[in-house]
Amino acid sequence: MSAPLEMPKWADTILVPAISVVAAFLMAGLVVLSIGENPITATRWLLQGSLGTGEGLGFTLFYMTDFIFVGLAVAVAFHAGLFNIGGEGQATLGGLGIALALNNLSFLPGFLLIPIGILAAAAFGAFWAAIPGYLQAKRGSHIVITTIMFNWLASVLVVYLLVNVLREPQSMNPETRAFPEQAYIPFMHEVFAVFGIEIPPSQLNLTLVLALAAAYFVWLLIYRSRLGYAIRVVGANPTAAVYAGISPARIIIIAMVLSGALAGGLAVNELMGYQHRLLLEFTSGYGFVGIAVALMGRAHPVGIVLASLLFGILYQGGAELAFEQPNITRDMVVVIGGIIILFAGALDGLFRRLVAQMLARPKLARA
Amino acid sequence: MDLGIIATLFDSALRLSIPLLAACLAGLWSERSGVVDIGLEGKMLVAAFAAAVGAYAFDSAWIGLLAGVGASVIFGLVHGFASISQRGNQIVSGVAINMLAAGLTAIVGNAWYGQGGRTPPLEGVQRFSGVLLGHSALVYIVLLAVPLTWFVLGRTRFGLRLRAVGENPAAVDTAGISVTGLRYTAVIIGGVLCGLGGAYLSVGQAAGFLPNMTAGRGFIALAALIFAKWRAWPALGACFLFGLLDASANQLQGVVLPGIGEVPVQAIQALPYLMTVILLAGVIGTAIPPRAAGIPYVKER
Numbered sequence: 001m002s003a004p005l006e007m008p009k010w011a012d013t014i015l016v017p018a019i020s021v022v023a024a025f026l027m028a029g030l031v032v033l034s035i036g037e038n039p040i041t042a043t044r045w046l047l048q049g050s051l052g053t054g055e056g057l058g059f060t061l062f063y064m065t066d067f068i069f070v071g072l073a074v075a076v077a078f079h080a081g082l083f084n085i086g087g088e089g090q091a092t093l094g095g096l097g098i099a100l101a102l103n104n105l106s107f108l109p110g111f112l113l114i115p116i117g118i119l120a121a122a123a124f125g126a127f128w129a130a131i132p133g134y135l136q137a138k139r140g141s142h143i144v145i146t147t148i149m150f151n152w153l154a155s156v157l158v159v160y161l162l163v164n165v166l167r168e169p170q171s172m173n174p175e176t177r178a179f180p181e182q183a184y185i186p187f188m189h190e191v192f193a194v195f196g197i198e199i200p201p202s203q204l205n206l207t208l209v210l211a212l213a214a215a216y217f218v219w220l221l222i223y224r225s226r227l228g229y230a231i232r233v234v235g236a237n238p239t240a241a242v243y244a245g246i247s248p249a250r251i252i253i254i255a256m257v258l259s260g261a262l263a264g265g266l267a268v269n270e271l272m273g274y275q276h277r278l279l280l281e282f283t284s285g286y287g288f289v290g291i292a293v294a295l296m297g298r299a300h301p302v303g304i305v306l307a308s309l310l311f312g313i314l315y316q317g318g319a320e321l322a323f324e325q326p327n328i329t330r331d332m333v334v335v336i337g338g339i340i341i342l343f344a345g346a347l348d349g350l351f352r353r354l355v356a357q358m359l360a361r362p363k364l365a366r367a
Numbered sequence: 368m369d370l371g372i373i374a375t376l377f378d379s380a381l382r383l384s385i386p387l388l389a390a391c392l393a394g395l396w397s398e399r400s401g402v403v404d405i406g407l408e409g410k411m412l413v414a415a416f417a418a419a420v421g422a423y424a425f426d427s428a429w430i431g432l433l434a435g436v437g438a439s440v441i442f443g444l445v446h447g448f449a450s451i452s453q454r455g456n457q458i459v460s461g462v463a464i465n466m467l468a469a470g471l472t473a474i475v476g477n478a479w480y481g482q483g484g485r486t487p488p489l490e491g492v493q494r495f496s497g498v499l500l501g502h503s504a505l506v507y508i509v510l511l512a513v514p515l516t517w518f519v520l521g522r523t524r525f526g527l528r529l530r531a532v533g534e535n536p537a538a539v540d541t542a543g544i545s546v547t548g549l550r551y552t553a554v555i556i557g558g559v560l561c562g563l564g565g566a567y568l569s570v571g572q573a574a575g576f577l578p579n580m581t582a583g584r585g586f587i588a589l590a591a592l593i594f595a596k597w598r599a600w601p602a603l604g605a606c607f608l609f610g611l612l613d614a615s616a617n618q619l620q621g622v623v624l625p626g627i628g629e630v631p632v633q634a635i636q637a638l639p640y641l642m643t644v645i646l647l648a649g650v651i652g653t654a655i656p657p658r659a660a661g662i663p664y665v666k667e668r
Contacts, residue, residue: 031471135648142647144405145590145647149641150644152637152640153644156637160633288465288466295459327477329477332474334469335467335470335474337466338468338470341459341466346457346459346460346463347449347453
């Protein structure tokens with residue numbers, strides 16, 4: 001174990017994650033079997049529901065948009081050697097930012113209001129991540145613990161505001177009034193309809209384009225910019241970074257700000273793209289799925305987009321599956337996410353060693 | 368405030384602090400041996416589920432407790448395998464444990480009982496009833512774990528070694544003592560304690576399992592652990608304090624205090640998290656974790 005495992009790059013970046021995902025699905029199949037259902041039928045419903053119809057595909061891509069944002073958020077922090085498990089809280093604050101901006105500036109036209117909403121989500125998310133980042137950088141407070149605490153603080157704060165301050169007086173539900181209509185991010189089926197192309201209506205909206213642009217931006221940032229290089233150096237070796245004239249404290253705070261801003265994208269897709277109001281627990285645990293997405297995608301934007309697609313299929317297919325086979329509820333997706341995090345993250349070494357052994361054997365035979 | 372209210376408040380604070388205390392001590396054992404455990408929440412949740420299932424199936428709260436402890440230990444061993452044997456990332460493993468527990472309990476509970484993830488209500492001998500001062504045996508077992516933890520960790524050879532493994536595993540290894548063995552022992556003890564806390568939730572405090580019934584208690588326990596600076600008696604104090612906050616939040620709901628006005632429940636709910644962040648920021652004292660916590664031990668280096 002002390003010697004680094006030698007394996008070709010394709011094996012490291014594609015084969016190892018693929019094997020851990022396959023193993024995760026086999027485990028999930030066992031869970032399905034153990035509650036007396038047929039995993040193969042279940043898989044068929046899952047794929048049929050997520051990819052089989054235009055509408056299903058739309059919903060799949062809608063969820064994928066969420067996961068791209070939270071996956072990128074985890075990944076950027078990860079490159080700086082930080083574990084940001086505060087995606088939930090940062091996205092929640094992003095939602096608060098959107099609600100405050102849109103409902104207070106409702107007199108503005110849409111072409112101004114939409115960018116303002118997006119920027120507000122990013123700024124509030126960034127702010128909620130910057131505090132743990134600052135505490136880690138300057139006071140050495142462990143970022144894992146502080147981001148956990150900030151998740152709960154965000155949740156308590158938004159509950160308080162929605163129940164006591166932001167709720168519509170005549171409404172019983174703890175949610176804000178609907179956003180001004182010009183601030184809705186257009187649905188994809190509306191956009192296509194403008195060009196005369198008809199696609200089945202779904203929640204999918206233009207935020208997907210923003211998510212893909214964010215993925216490209218993160219790639220540029222991490223692999224093609226000075227700042228990205230500094231982030232990776234700090235992540236790999238903070239001591240070396242100091243020798244290279246990079247201030248780890250500064251980089252840690254910047255990485256967390258970027259990470260929180262990306263997490264705010266989840267709120268853009270869910271609230272400006274679909275719900276059109278701020279409501280409780282709209283993040284639905286997606287912040288944690290982001291960890292699975294980032295681990296599976298090896299913290300690389302291309303990997304994250306692919307992993308997000310997989311989780312989009314799981315979420316949409318899982319909803320259809322729960323409809324067809326009530327015994328397999330959507331919690332199955334949480335189970336699969338957990339197994340993937342365990343296999344692709346914590347037990348990564350196990351699979352790497354297996355693959356390295358498998359690849360080394362033929363070479364020995366030749367020698 | 369008259370004596371009656373104070374007694375009620377104290378009583379409900381004790382009830383609310385028991386699951387926190389069990390999980391907090393579990394975290395204490397695990398982290399003192401160098402294994403960071405953010406999966407306390409998940410282990411309590413599976414324990415609560417298994418305890419309710421066991422108690423219902425065998426008509427005995429004690430069998431339920433055994434089932435809960437068993438399930439929690441199994442999850443603890445998964446975490447141990449990933450973080451001790453495979454030297455994986457302990458945070459990642461903890462997140463996985465939490466997600467697995469949340470998903471599995473809901474899906475299996477729904478498949479078995481068809482009540483949206485709930486287990487059938489427990490009654491009579493299926494629950495722990497009060498044995499002394501209205502509190503069940505489980506309460507006293509968890510309270511007893513405090514002096515036991517203090518004594519074993521602080522006053523025995525095994526405890527000394529276990530603490531050493533969390534500070535400097537290489538030194539322990541050089542002395543010919545198994546780092547792996549000690550860490551697994553700690554993880555199993557942590558599993559047992561989380562099992563007690565989870566069983567208390569579903570078979571002691573409530574009458575049956577509800578999906579996600581731990582509701583973040585595992586994370587408050589983590590906060591209490593930091594607050595207690597990884598020590599047993601302060602852990603009791605921190606957990607009781609957080610239990611008291613919780614109890615007073617319930618009591619103060621809608622009450623208008625003179626000069627302050629109505630205290631929002633959420634402000635009190637936020638206090639444990641806020642106090643932990645402030646403590647971690649080093650504003651009021653410092654919290655220094657065991658030095659080797661979170662770092663897998665590699666023998667050859």
